[in-house]
Amino acid sequence: MAETHTPQAGDDAAPDVDVVALLMRQHGDIRNLFDEVEAVSGDARQDAFRRLVRLLAVHETAEEEVVHPFVRRNVTGGDVVVDERLREERSAKETLSALDGLDTGDPKFMPQLLALRTEVQEHARAEERYEFIHIRRSADTAALASLAKGVKAAEAMAPTHPHPGTESATANVALGPVAALMDRTRDAVRRAMGRE
Amino acid sequence: MTFNPLEQRGIPLDRQLRNWRELDVTPIDPDHADPYTRCRVITMNGIEVEAIMFSHQLARHCPDPDVKRQLAEVRYIEHQQQKAVNWLLPGVASVLETTIAYEQVAVDLTAWIARMEPDPYLTQAYQFGVLEDFDHLYRYANLYEMIEHRKADAIVEGLTEVMPGRPTKFHHRHPADNVRDPYAKDETNPLSKLHALTIMSAEQQTMNFYMNVGPQYMEPIARQLYQEIGLIEEEHVTHYESLVDPGETWWEQLVNHEYNECYLYYSFMEQESDPKVKAIWELHLNQELEHLHLACDLMRRHDGRDPESVLAPQLPNVLTFEPNKGYLRELLDTQIDLTTLGAGYVRDAHERFEKMQEQIHGGEAPPSERVMAQHQEMFGREYRIETEGEHPDPALREK
Numbered sequence: 346m347a348e349t350h351t352p353q354a355g356d357d358a359a360p361d362v363d364v365v366a367l368l369m370r371q372h373g374d375i376r377n378l379f380d381e382v383e384a385v386s387g388d389a390r391q392d393a394f395r396r397l398v399r400l401l402a403v404h405e406t407a408e409e410e411v412v413h414p415f416v417r418r419n420v421t422g423g424d425v426v427v428d429e430r431l432r433e434e435r436s437a438k439e440t441l442s443a444l445d446g447l448d449t450g451d452p453k454f455m456p457q458l459l460a461l462r463t464e465v466q467e468h469a470r471a472e473e474r475y476e477f478i479h480i481r482r483s484a485d486t487a488a489l490a491s492l493a494k495g496v497k498a499a500e501a502m503a504p505t506h507p508h509p510g511t512e513s514a515t516a517n518v519a520l521g522p523v524a525a526l527m528d529r530t531r532d533a534v535r536r537a538m539g540r541e
Numbered sequence: 542m543t544f545n546p547l548e549q550r551g552i553p554l555d556r557q558l559r560n561w562r563e564l565d566v567t568p569i570d571p572d573h574a575d576p577y578t579r580c581r582v583i584t585m586n587g588i589e590v591e592a593i594m595f596s597h598q599l600a601r602h603c604p605d606p607d608v609k610r611q612l613a614e615v616r617y618i619e620h621q622q623q624k625a626v627n628w629l630l631p632g633v634a635s636v637l638e639t640t641i642a643y644e645q646v647a648v649d650l651t652a653w654i655a656r657m658e659p660d661p662y663l664t665q666a667y668q669f670g671v672l673e674d675f676d677h678l679y680r681y682a683n684l685y686e687m688i689e690h691r692k693a694d695a696i697v698e699g700l701t702e703v704m705p706g707r708p709t710k711f712h713h714r715h716p717a718d719n720v721r722d723p724y725a726k727d728e729t730n731p732l733s734k735l736h737a738l739t740i741m742s743a744e745q746q747t748m749n750f751y752m753n754v755g756p757q758y759m760e761p762i763a764r765q766l767y768q769e770i771g772l773i774e775e776e777h778v779t780h781y782e783s784l785v786d787p788g789e790t791w792w793e794q795l796v797n798h799e800y801n802e803c804y805l806y807y808s809f810m811e812q813e814s815d816p817k818v819k820a821i822w823e824l825h826l827n828q829e830l831e832h833l834h835l836a837c838d839l840m841r842r843h844d845g846r847d848p849e850s851v852l853a854p855q856l857p858n859v860l861t862f863e864p865n866k867g868y869l870r871e872l873l874d875t876q877i878d879l880t881t882l883g884a885g886y887v888r889d890a891h892e893r894f895e896k897m898q899e900q901i902h903g904g905e906a907p908p909s910e911r912v913m914a915q916h917q918e919m920f921g922r923e924y925r926i927e928t929e930g931e932h933p934d935p936a937l938r939e940k
Contacts, residue, residue, distance in 0.1 A: 349925075354690060358918060366760070371690075377692075470632070
C-alpha cells in the first residue's frame with residue numbers, strides 16, 4: 346500500500362479563508378512531524394527534526410505577529426489569555442533550545458523530544474480551546490481571511506516538503522539559524538499584513 | 542478457564558470508596574498508547590455508563606427503601622469506576638480523535654463478537670451492524686484529515702483498515718425495521734446474553750457521545766456529519782437492545798449486568814499491555830465480584846431463584862481486542878447490500894426503506910457523501926488504509 350501523504354497547511358486545496366481552520370491544520374502538521382522524527386533514524390531523523398524546528402519557529406512567529414495581537418485588541422480579557430499562551434510558548438522554547446544543541450543520535454535526544462512534544466501539544470490544544478474560540482466569536486469573515494493571509498505569508502518561509510519546481514528558490518535553501526528565520530518570517534508577515 | 546466469579550469474593554463494599562487522590566488517574570499517552578488499550582478504556586466506560594443508568598431505572602421502579610439504599614451505595618462506586626476509567630482518556634485528544642477511537646471499538650468489538658456468537662440469528666445482527674460502523678470510521682477519518690491534517694492511522698495504527706463499508710446514506714431505515722427478535726432467555730447460551738449486553742452498551746455510549754459532542758464543532762460539515770451518524774447510532778441501539786429478552790426480571794438483568802462487568806474486567810486484565818491500566822482493571826474486577834454477590838442475593842430474595850440457573854457455569858473465553866481484517870473483508874464481499882425488513886434481512890430496497898430514504902435525504906446528498914466530496918476537493922484523493930490489498934467490492938475501489 347502506498348503511503349498517503351498529507352500536504353502541509355497551505356499546500357492543500359483548502360480556500361484558507363479562515364485563520365483558525367488554517368492554524369488547526371498546522372497544529373496537525375506539527376504533530377505529523379513529531380511522528381516522523383520518532384519513526385526514522387540517522388540522517389532522516391536529523392532532516393525531519395530540522396523541518397520540525399523550522400515549522401515550529403515559523404508557526405509560533407506567525408501566532409505572535411498575527412493571532413495574539415488580534416486577541417489582545419479585540420477580546421475582553423484577551424491580555425490574560427495571550428499572556429498564558431506566551432508563558433507556555435516560552436517554556437516550550439526553553440525545552441527546544443536544550444534539544445537544539447543535541448545530536449539526534451544522542452541518547453538524551455528522544456526523552457527531550459518527547460518532553461517537547463507534550464508541551465507543544467498541550468500548548469496547541471490550549472490555543473484551540475481558550476484563544477481561537479474567541480477569534481471565531483469576535484472576527485467577521487473579512488477579518489478571518491485577512492489574518493489567514495498573514496499566517497500564509499509566514500508558512501511560505503518553512504515548507505516541510507520542497508515545493509515541486511522551486512527547489513532552488515530562497516525558501517528552500519538551507520535556512521540557517523532559527524533566530525534569523527524568525528526575523529525573516531516576521532518581516533514577511535508584516536509585509537503581507539500591510540504594516541511594514 | 543477456571544475463573545468462576547460466583548466462587549470468588551472481592552473487596553467488601555464498605556472498603557471500595559476512593560478519595561480524590563486515588564481517582565486522579567494518569568491518562569494514557571495520546572501518541573504512544575496501544576490503540577487497543579484506548580479501545581478497552583472506551584468499552585469499559587460504555588459498560589459503566591450502562592451500569593449506572595440501569596441502576597437508576599431499577600431504583601425508580603423499586604418500592605423497597607432498603608433496596609433503594611443498597612442500589613445507591615453500589616451505584617456510587619460504579620460511578621467512581623466510570624470516572625477512573627473514562628478519565629484515562631487524555632485531555633489533549635481532540636473530539637474527532639476520540640471519535641475515531643470509538644469507531645475502532647465498534648468495528649473490532651462487534652466483529653470479534655460476531656465471530657464468537659453461537660446463535661446464528663444474533664451473529665447475523667452483529668455482522669449487519671459492523672459493516673455500518675466500518676463505514677462511519679471511513680467517513681470520520683476523512684473529516685479528521687480535513688480538519689486536523691492528521692491520518693486516522695496515527696490512531697488505529699494499522700490494526701483496523703479504513704475503507705468504505707455499507708454506504709452511510711443507506712443506513713437510514715424506517716425505525717420499525719430496526720427492531721429485531723429477542724433471544725429466548727431460558728434457551729439461549731449464557732454467552733449470548735453477555736454479547737448482547739456488551740454491544741448494546743458500547744453503541745449506547747457512542748450514541749450519547751455523538752449527541753453531546755457534535756455541536757462543539759464549528760465547521761458546518763462536521764456538525765452535519767455528527768448529526769447524521771448520531772441518528773444511525775439511535776438505530777443501532779434499537780437494533781441491539783431488541784435482541785435482549787424483555788422477559789428477564791429486573792433482578793435477573795441486574796445479575797447479568799454485574800456478571801458481564803466481571804467478565805470484561807477479567808478479560809481486559811488478562812490482555813492489558815499498560816501496567817497502570819491493568820492495575821485499574823484488576824481493582825475494578827475485585828470490586829465487581831462483590832457487586833455481583835450483592836446482586837445475586839437480591840435475585841434469590843426477590844425472584845426466589847438461583848442465579849446459577851441463568852448464568853454460565855464458568856466464565857467464557859476472554860473477550861479480545863485483535864484485528865479482524867479477514868473476517869471484515871469476507872463480510873464486505875457478501876453483505877454490503879443488505880438492509881432490514883421487519884426483524885429479518887433482505888437485499889432489495891423495499892417500499893418502506895425507499896420512502897424513508899426519500900424523506901430523510903430530501904433530494905440532496907447527505908453529509909456522509911458531502912464530506913467525501915469536500916475531502917476530494919481539498920486533497921484530490923480519499924483517505925483510506927487498505928493494508929490487505931484493494932477493496933473486496935470492485936464498485937467501492939477508489940477511482
